[in-house]
Amino acid sequence: MAREGGEVTATGPAVKPLRILILGGTGFIGPHQVAYALSRGHTVTLFNRGKTNPGLFPTVEKLIGDRNAPDGYKALEGRTWDVVIDNPVQVPRWVREAGAVLAPNVGKYVFVSTLSTYKTRAKIGMTEADVEMLNPPSAPDATEKDASYGERKVRGEMDAKATFGEGKTLIVRPGLIVGPGDLTDRFSYWPIRVEQGGEMLAPGTPDDPVAFVDQRDLTEFIVRLCEQDATGTYNVVGPRAGLSMSEMLYGCKAVTTSDTRFTWVDTDFLLERKLRPYADLPVWMPPRGNSAGWARMDISKAVAAGLTFRPLAETARDTLTYYHAQSPERQAALKAGLAPDREKTVLAEWHARVGR
The missing domain is CATH 3.40.50.720 (NAD(P)-binding Rossmann-like Domain)
Known part of the structure; x- marks a missing residue:
């Protein structure tokens, strides 16, 4: 393959x-x-x-x-x-x-x-x-x-x-x-949430790197x-080749038929509300300070030894397939990511902050 x-x-x-x-x-x-x-x-x-x-x-x-x-x-x-x-x-x-x-x-x-x-x-x-x-x-x-x-x-x-x-x-x-097969939902949250559609909180900037x-x-x-x-x-x-947060989110959207609209919310605004990168907002880590290189590690040694990568679309699609095969109780209890009510509250506060 x-x-x-x-x-x-x-x-x-x-x-x-x-x-x-x-x-x-x-x-x-x-x-x-x-x-x-x-x-x-x-x-x-x-x-x-x-x-x-x-x-x-x-x-x-x-x-x-x-x-x-x-x-x-x-x-x-x-x-x-x-x-x-x-x-x-x-x-x-x-x-x-x-x-x-x-x-x-x-x-x-x-x-x-x-x-x-x-x-x-x-x-x-x-x-x-x-x-x-x-x-x-x-x-x-x-x-x-x-x-x-x-x-x-x-x-x-x-x-x-x-x-x-x-x-x-x-x-x-x-x-x-x-x-x-992942039971932590640290990546799974994103394709699952994208599939649900509607306005969706996207953290930081579209160019923030993820890995x-x-x-x-x-x-x-x-x-x-x-x-x-x-x-x-x-x-x-x-x-x-590296991946940005926007590329990841739009890549997840591409394997669904959802009408998701991404609203990018400022990093400091999120941190003020004690939303935790890599937990409440998994995968994402603000590229600053001691985490500037978090998602930009050198992998040339592994690539030279034969490390290969399947497309994001394959990972996202198969993650969704696995999720939908779980029990309704398991599907309703994601272990990472924002709860729907919390996401709506933060989005409302952000819109009030920026005046729209």
């Missing part, structure tokens, strides 16, 4: 089939990753608790274990794999505990980290070499009560290198991960990096 910039996503069998262990594999980013790896001819084993989507991939080997339980990794003992991909790490000690069992018996460890490990994104065009990272938590069992998500991922990166060795460690730092990565582009890239025997660290976010 063609991708942005004329690249073509690798299809068909890989040159060298791999034995891949995926820790997780049935949540948000796992299913497409598994399906893509299988399509490339790799042998996949899944390790998880067996509670999330247990019916997926009936022909794939599944090992059961709870990473929070004593002897939680027992099912992995004595086994060997070419690659282990660790998708769901929330607690740094999971890396060390997995390594105690796996490090002697695997060729490569892939740690899915985050761009939130960077202490600041004030610089436009930050590369993987811009290593001003957040301070890692000192507590070996740090949880979300002890440290931020980014801080825990910093500790996870450090522990991965220390446990598996830098020569066997691949670190992928994605930005906001979006697409069908994200479709989970399918991310997971395919990880598999291809494994095929290349890559190590090191990669920033993974897109799209390749």
Whole structure:
């Protein structure tokens, strides 16, 4: 399938089939990753608790274990794999505990980290070499009560290198991960709200940059990096040519038949009303101060290694399809974005401010 910039996503069998262990594999980013790896001819084993989507991939080997339980990794003992991909790490000690069992018996460890490990994104065009990272938590069992998500991922990166060795460690730092299957609604809010039509609050200016990565582009890239025997660290976010807030919103509108009208509301006006960028107004972050380069990371290393991007229209359309397949209760309870009444109130206040 063609991708942005004329690249073509690798299809068909890989040159060298791999034995891949995926820790997780049935949540948000796992299913497409598994399906893509299988399509490339790799042998996949899944390790998880067996509670999330247990019916997926009936022909794939599944090992059961709870990473929070004593002897939680027992099912992995004595086994060997070419690659282990660790998708769901929330607690740094999971890396060390997995390594105690796996490090002697695997060729490569892939740690899915985050761009939130960077202490600041004030610089436009930050590369993987811009290593001003957040301070890692000192507590070996740090949880979300002890440290931020980014801080825990910093500790996870450090522990991965220390446990598996830098020569066997691949670190992928994605930005906001979006697409069908997302349960956070951080991107989904926008195509869903656009589809509903009417006057819609658009934050900041039309030229404010935004960035994200479709989970399918991310997971395919990880598999291809494994095929290349890559190590090191990669920033993974897109799209390749950059995207503005207006381009994203009009791109979402293009896959609907809605009559949506966008009203652009000044950043300071929104902040005065304590509307939170990236939460009440997800994806969007005002490009100023420590966030000037938030949506303008350097991804040239990943692109050179084969990162590709599907069109925005595909991501938006598939996100809407996934949303409409959910229960009415789930559709009515978005986890991000403005509530309708709050949006109407802010729009009314904005019109009163600007006199129209």
